[in-house]
Amino acid sequence: MTPLSAAPLTVPAADGHPAFGRFAGAATRFDWALLAAPYARSRWWRRFHHKRWHYTALATDQLFCGIAIVDVGWTNTAFAYVFERTRREVVAGFSRDGLPGLTARLAGHAGGHSRFRFGASRIDMSASALSLRCKGLEIEAAFDAPGAPLLLAVGPVRGGAVHATQKSSGLALSGSVRVGTQAYALDGGVASFDYSNGLLARETAWRWASAHSLALGFNLQAGYFGAHENALWLDGRLIGLGAATFDFNEHDPMAPWHVFTDDGLLDLHFTPEGCRREDKNLLVAASRYVQPIGTFSGWVRASRDAPRRAVTRLAGVTEDHASRW
Template structure:
């Protein structure tokens, strides 16, 4: 597709810490960071321990895309509670065939560690359920992640291969109404394993550079966020191309394109869609002219909850992206056709 050199990332390597001399190490970086620690942030030191506990949010999200399936799962540490969900979208039936979620107490029901990828772990244990995202062999620094789920009638065992992955994105910066945020986003990762649902076993087989193979992607986020937080998000990957886009509380900090092994920064993203008709087509583009896509939803997971102290209004359509991207502003357009992924419209009071 392009002549980009996969060994020449277009972003600098990550800093040793998300805090530099008491301030945010704001920027976009190509690579993984070992640990996210906000204790040295001067602005956080001026807040109470209770404020830091209630505003510190961590989550691990995994998206698994295959020819006939999309599976999304997450473990979310809210500071004062922990939550988990998993859903399975059947592309042939164009519907969500499993939608499970559960809440618990942090520490007792689970946790999300401050190591976003390497050496970290996210785990949830609930009534008849267990979700775990962890290194396959943490004692030997294995470069693969194991994803295990038993919940709501689903049994899933998948490994994500990080060994030859293009650079991860690390984005660090200020957020609207909060103190700071850091997120580690992955490119498309070969996903191998299986899941069982409704008495049937389905095999996922991912191979590097195979466009139709099963692909996983990670979103490892950690921040001191505002009580009211809203965002729009889009993500899709195959063996050669992928992107992550966000419009909302984090600005354009996490907007990037993966293309033939290179990680390329993108400008601000605009999401054009009808919130009253989220399954109608979406138009998403960036202001630097490097990405222009139409999203065709096939179905969606959605939830609306309000329990007084917390609320969430959320929809995540699953579908395909069509349009074009560029490796550089003003460069030739590279077609995107039928790339499986998700969009999201999310508002939280947490």
């Protein structure tokens, strides 16, 4: 296993050239206006192709929560859901399209603060905390500092220009969720976050899988970003993974999934417990989104000659997503 290089502090560099690859650590600035040829784009083009999102997952034995703020350049949106694993049911949900330039403020990097405001609804999230208030749902959560390096992945995008993403390992979680009059404790659970920032194509699609404990976690993607962001966290180490295959029934995402990488370091079977889905058609834009929630079992390993580490019912999600944005 070759350790990943340290993350650059700025993307792109001062000369306008982005360093492509996977890195360990966090960048503190993304500024696509500085891109040099052949990736430079006009201000008007960037206005409609600049996409950013900040996503946080919270997992306990009882709950799985997914919360996201998304800025697609010409508008923004936010969603949140609470899935009660014991009942196999989404018990609370929030989804709201915002007003361009007014309701969402996305952080400039993974360590920053993102927020969404619409009427009485509000979401605030950072690398160490999340606060949400909307009708019938409240979340207050705090995360410990990561015990393993963040992943930074930077690469070119066909039909777009350059994309970058920061992913965390599993973070010790505390706090609470309130759904109506029902309160749930988050203490002892695991959080993780995904901060993504790039110039993407109008048509963008991907499959994604992510799950974390404090000792073991992974992030996998197949689609617009290739294998750039595929990674395994194992006992405090960050390990790059090869290309991922998602073997599943597109017409029945609640059927079992098989996810594996071509380097022989990860082979997992995913059993869905429930699902959040949302399809939108806004005429000039559309999205098809399905995110099953469930558990992964199988094995991972740090290198081809390392022993396999068993993975047993690790809570996480898969996703099948396509957007015209």
